[in-house]
Amino acid sequence: MTSDLLAGLEPPPPSRAGIGPGAVVLRGRALGLVPALLAAVERVAEAAPFRHMVTPGGFEMSVAMTNCGTAGWITDRAGYRYAAEDPMTGRPWPALPEVLRDLAHEAAEEAGYPGFDPDACLINRYEPGARLTLHQDRDERNRGHPIVSVSLGLPATFQFGGLKRTDPLLRVPLTHGDVVVWGGPSRLFHHGILPLKEGEHPELGARRLNLTLRRAL
Numbered sequence: 001m002t003s004d005l006l007a008g009l010e011p012p013p014p015s016r017a018g019i020g021p022g023a024v025v026l027r028g029r030a031l032g033l034v035p036a037l038l039a040a041v042e043r044v045a046e047a048a049p050f051r052h053m054v055t056p057g058g059f060e061m062s063v064a065m066t067n068c069g070t071a072g073w074i075t076d077r078a079g080y081r082y083a084a085e086d087p088m089t090g091r092p093w094p095a096l097p098e099v100l101r102d103l104a105h106e107a108a109e110e111a112g113y114p115g116f117d118p119d120a121c122l123i124n125r126y127e128p129g130a131r132l133t134l135h136q137d138r139d140e141r142n143r144g145h146p147i148v149s150v151s152l153g154l155p156a157t158f159q160f161g162g163l164k165r166t167d168p169l170l171r172v173p174l175t176h177g178d179v180v181v182w183g184g185p186s187r188l189f190h191h192g193i194l195p196l197k198e199g200e201h202p203e204l205g206a207r208r209l210n211l212t213l214r215r216a217l
């Protein structure tokens, strides 16, 4: 009886949707962890502030980024790469919070990738209009590991294509609490985020956060 009463207070069980070979969206998977995830992001951003990095071609990215973990993804005129230190502060990136490591490990397992042990988390902050053009995640040393991507705040449209840039793109709506996992045959699939629409999220305001967990080294 107690469990019946409690059941009404818990978030609904996550549903899953396949979006490609070895790729799945775990709907609402992170909903029960939102306060802990937001606190973790806030702590990271205190030590390693969000910044707009510059692409090798000299364009400032519309998405503001920071990192935590033993390696952080950066871009500047010299190229895309992982770096152990934050170039803005000269200090190592903040450690990967346990809540992030555990969520990534569990979500990867649920998606068919047991044993995932991330060492890097790129934190992307989108404001209305910000977007991420189609790209592949290919700066990691070993592409045998999956990618786990957590969405918080305003909804966004995730484009998920194929190995070729010109492959047809699936448009996947991602909302607060969704977790996408891709790996294996889709590990190098092209993906991106369409320009964020105006809006106001009850917990995050006019923002979307994306936490992308990877094994970089």
Ligand code: SIN
Pocket: 122, 124, 132, 149, 151, 158, 191, 192, 193, 210, 212
């Ligand atoms: C990324 O590809 O690094 C981020 C994708 C997202 O914001 O959902």
Ligand code: FE2
Pocket: 135, 136, 137, 191
């Ligand atoms: Fe990516």
